[in-house]
Amino acid sequence: DTEVTQTPKHLVMGMTNKKSLKCEQHMGHRAMYWYKQKAKKPPELMFVYSYEKLSINESVPSRFSPECPNSSLLNLHLHALQPEDSALYLCASSQVIRSPGGYGYTFGSGTRLTVV
Amino acid sequence: AQKVTQAQTEISVVEKEDVTLDCVYETRDTTYYLFWYKQPPSGELVFLIRRNSFDEQNEISGRYSWNFQKSTSSFNFTITASQVVDSAVYFCALSGGGNRDDKIIFGKGTRLHILP
Numbered sequence: 001d002t003e004v005t006q007t008p009k010h011l012v013m014g015m016t017n018k019k020s021l022k023c024e025q026h027m028g029h030r031a032m033y034w035y036k037q038k039a040k041k042p043p044e045l046m047f048v049y050s051y052e053k054l055s056i057n058e059s060v061p062s063r064f065s066p067e068c069p070n071s072s073l074l075n076l077h078l079h080a081l082q083p084e085d086s087a088l089y090l091c092a093s094s095q096v097i098r099s100p101g102g103y104g105y106t107f108g109s110g111t112r113l114t115v116v
Numbered sequence: 117a118q119k120v121t122q123a124q125t126e127i128s129v130v131e132k133e134d135v136t137l138d139c140v141y142e143t144r145d146t147t148y149y150l151f152w153y154k155q156p157p158s159g160e161l162v163f164l165i166r167r168n169s170f171d172e173q174n175e176i177s178g179r180y181s182w183n184f185q186k187s188t189s190s191f192n193f194t195i196t197a198s199q200v201v202d203s204a205v206y207f208c209a210l211s212g213g214g215n216r217d218d219k220i221i222f223g224k225g226t227r228l229h230i231l232p
Contacts, residue, residue, distance in 0.1 A: 031217065042207055042222035043161070056219065088159055094218070105151070105211065106219060109160040 003106035006091050012114045015081060021111045023074040023091030029106075032074040034066060035090040037110070043090055049093060050096055081115045088112050118143045120210050122223035130231050131203055137193045139208030139225045143168075150184065150191045151209040151220065161207070167191065195228075203230045 004025045013019050019050040023032065031050050035043035048056035049068040063085075074091055089112075094105040119142040129135045141150065152164040165175060167184050175182050179196045195202055208223045 031218075040227075042225055043220075045219040047231075048219060090161065092220075105149075105166070107153075107161040107163070112159060 004091055004093055004106050006089075006108035006111050008111060009109065010112050010114075012116060013078065013081065014116055015083070017081075018077070018079045020078065021076040021089055021113075022075075023073055023093075023108055024095040025106070027093065027106065028071075028095075029093035030071060030096045032068060033092040033094070033096045034074070034076055035092065035107075037088040037101060039087075047076075063103075066102055078113075081113075083115050086114045118145075118148075118221045119214065122208055122220050122226050123226070124226045126210075126227045126229070128229040128231060131200055132158035132197050134194060134196050135194075135198055135228065137206050137208075139191045139193065139223060141189050141191065141208070141210045143210060143212065145212045146185050147212070149211045151207075151211070152182065152193050153190075153207045153209060153222075154204045155207065155225070156204040164206075198230045200230045200232055203228060205218070212217055 004023060011019060016068050031048065033048050034046040037043040045055060045058050046060045047066045052068045052071060063080050067075040067077060076089065088110045090110045091108040092106060100103045121140045123138055127135060143197055148169045150167045154162040154164055155226055172184050176226045181194045191208060205225045205227050207225045209217045209220045211220045
């Protein structure tokens with residue numbers, strides 16, 4: 001299994017809703033990432049989890065709350081979002097221990113979020 | 117600091133022409149990884165190639181080829197005999213090496229239009 005699976009693929013939510021994005025991998029990767037991609041822009045890092053602990057938070061507003069319940073799962077909890085938060089949210093995973101011949105950095109297909 | 121520059125914002129070529137997408141990177145790491153990703157209109161990031169800093173061999177995969185030159189910090193991507201299905205945004209990206217989780221730094225992307 002060499003995939004990162006993200007659900008749902010599409011999500012429309014109101015500004016008062018609470019929703020969650022889910023990301024799952026079974027490659028044994030111990031680093032997992034959330035990226036946000038606005039239209040016509042490159043992906044931008046939001047959070048990094050390493051061995052299920054949050055290691056990087058790129059100054060993301062608190063209305064985005066990540067959670068890593070185990071080594072295979074990564075969630076992104078959304079609450080009181082704004083229309084400008086509409087974007088493609090990408091999950092990725094990678095090996096923490098690297099070798100020149102092996103680097104399993106894999107992206108999921110993303111969740112396209114629309115905040116209305 | 118790490119940086120990836122894709123100077124070409126948008127390129128249009130007629131089908132069957134060859135096209136080269138430029139990528140210049142900056143890093144202080146001695147071990148690092150370079151990537152190219154394709155993002156078609158459907159939105160997912162499609163992995164094309166990974167190259168580590170110790171391997172300067174050029175690579176060819178079908179109509180795709182990559183030219184990695186450490187002396188000029190460049191990792192250019194050439195599509196030979198382009199096809200309409202090659203139309204997409206292409207991102208060059210960079211990540212550090214070593215035993216740590218690492219974010220991927222993306223260039224701004226080059227939007228490629230292949231005209232029939």
